Amino acid sequence: MHKSRTSSTLSDRTDEDGASQSPRDLNDNHDERHENQTEVPKLTESQFWLSIFAICAVSATQAWLIISIFPYSGFMAIELIDGVNEENAGSYAGMLASAFMAGRAMSSVAWGKIADSYGRRFVLIISLTASCFLSVLFGTASSFPLAVFWRFMMGLCNGLFGTSKTCVSELAQGNGGLETKGMSLMMGMWAWSFLFSPALSGVLSEPVKAYPDSAIVQQFHGFLSEYPFILPNLVSVIMCIFALFVVSSFVPETLPPQRKRSPKYIVGDIVRSLCEFFTSHLTSSKRHNKEETDGLMKTENGASIAYGTAQTESNQELESAKATCTAADIPKATIAQIWCNTDTRTHLIVYWLFSFVVVAVDEGFPLFCISQHGGLGLSEVNIGKILSTSGFIFAVCQYSVYNKVVDCVGLTRSVQIGSIVAGPLLMLIPLSVLLNSSTDISGDQDATNGSGSGSRDNELSWSTYLFLSIVLALYRIFSLMFFSSITVLTNRTVSPEQRGTMNGFSMLGGSLTKGLAPTFVGLLVSFCISSGVFAPRVGAFMVFAILSCMGCGVGYTAYKTM
Incomplete structure (x- = not known):
């Protein structure tokens, strides 16, 4: 009961603080979207x-x-x-x-x-x-x-x-x-x-x-x-x-579970990022430019997921990524x-x-x-x-x-x-x-x-x-x-x-x-x-x-x- 009351209090304060802030200090639309998509448990x-x-x-x-x-x-x-x-x-x-x-x-x-x-x-x-x-x-x-x-x-x-x-x-x-x-x-x-x-x-x-x-x-x-x-x-x-x-x-x-990636893939992700970095500087094809413009990256089987997440996804997790991540759900942070x-x-x-x-x-x-x-x-x-x-x-x-x-x-x-x-x-x-x-x-x-x-x-x-x-x-x-x-x-x-x-x-x-x-x-x-x-x-x-x-x-x- 105490935990529930505390969580409710924090939520109420969130609304009050958001109302008191000007748009330049706090983006209420982003916060509302964040609350809807996250599954981080409330803290006492x-x-x-x-x-x-x-x-x-x-x-x-x-x-x-x-x-x-x-x-x-x-x-x-x-x-x-x-x-x-x-x-x-x-x-x-x-x-x-x-x-x-x-x-x-x-x-x-x-x-x-x-x-x-x-x-x-x-x-x-x-x-x-x-x-x-x-x-x-x-x-x-x-x-x-x-x-x-x-x-x-x-x-x-x-x-x-x-x-x-x-x-x-x-x-x-x-x-x-x-x-x-x-x-x-x-x-x-x-x-x-x-x-x-x-x-x-x-x-x-x-x-x-x-x-x-x-x-x-x-x-x-x-x-x-x-x-x-x-x-x-x-x-x-x-x-x-x-x-x-x-x-x-x-x-x-505090990172929402659906956005958290297993650390076991970090070595492969680093190698992939380095390869993509050097490849992007050696080639300037239209396909690459289109991907940069659209913010999307195509996977091997044609599936499309958010660019910011796709560049770190391994082949083993492509299916789960398609199911949980979309460009609308996770805006890219560049x-x-x-x-x-x-x-x-x-x-x-x-x-x-x-x-x-x-x-x-x-x-x-x-x-x-x-x-x-x-x-x-x-x-x-x-x-x-x-x-x-x-x-x-x-x-x-x-x-x-x-x-x-x-x-x-x-x-x-x-x-x-x-x-x-x-x-x-x-x-x-x-x-x-x-x-x-x-x-x-x-x-x-x-x-x-x-x-x-x-x-x-x-x-x-x-x-x-x-x-x-x-x-x-x-x-x-x-x-x-x-x-x-x-x-x-x-x-x-x-x-x-x-x-x-x-x-x-x-x-x-x-x-x-x-x-x-x-x-x-x-x-x-x-x-x-x-x-x-x-x-x-x-x-x-x-x-x-x-x-x-x-x-x-x-x-x-x-x-x-x-």
């Missing part, structure tokens, strides 16, 4: 929250995989490349972060299509398993090119984020209130990751140098000396295993179709631009911290303390702040507020150099002596520590407000059948921009602070002034187009 509220808990574990794991490298990426470059120091490590550190995003960019659309064909759970399980093994390989890389390669492979085999966003929207089953709260919690895992990831990653990096007198470190001295960055990656393994367990236990498959949707295109462009700014800040801040000239000259441990404290404030405040703002002004306005407020906060970061008097003196002495390297562990004053923690926390609260709202709005611009592919496309563009951002900011920091064109402190201010202007520009774009 307790089942929904257990599923959200599992998705949050996946999101936290994904955040750790991306964020944990920031405190030590520069030091990893110094360790693996001869002649690199704190002042010129920025561009190399950017390569490590960019490699992950480059890999994810190449595979995002494919993961979205896989999620639409073989199921959401399948993508989550495969991605977590691959990330587990690749983390170990990255942590034991013996050269910088090898580290970049394994980092690239980690991104290539990762379809977690886009699939997680799809799952949250589908688990809510049309309940707008639960969807907003679930998306906020999932995106909020980045807050908790900012709390734990920098602290753990910074503390666990280079243990032989950080804790030379520790009994445990002495016991594994040889191994930890050879692989100084293995410990943060072992944490990745533990998190992947835990996320894999909760996903297997609590997350139901990148061109998604891009032609004006609302979807606008939301995606704004999301990609702001993603570039956020990743540039995440990568640029540690580079500013380790720089002896113009920066703070801090070690990875002190950087971790700042990031973890800001993460704590972020984690405690973000959920309540986000929900209050959304309740007051709605999703669209919260996107605009988040991007417009976050940008100017970045201008405050360079002021920390003035607060940190000990870093001030150290930096002046190094500049006078012409030293390109100095102590990595300059004293961090309490005023600087609290100032940076608060500024970063506020910046991340408003950034998360942007990302949570834009994700919900973008999911509502397409039909449920297109969400997997759309989120894959979203991750493609996001990965490209996020992949370019670390390299961009690494070069920007090196040029502004270390090139000699500007005084180091003026250069540090210019770095964050440029990033701030870019953030404000995204806010203006969101205000004008949404």
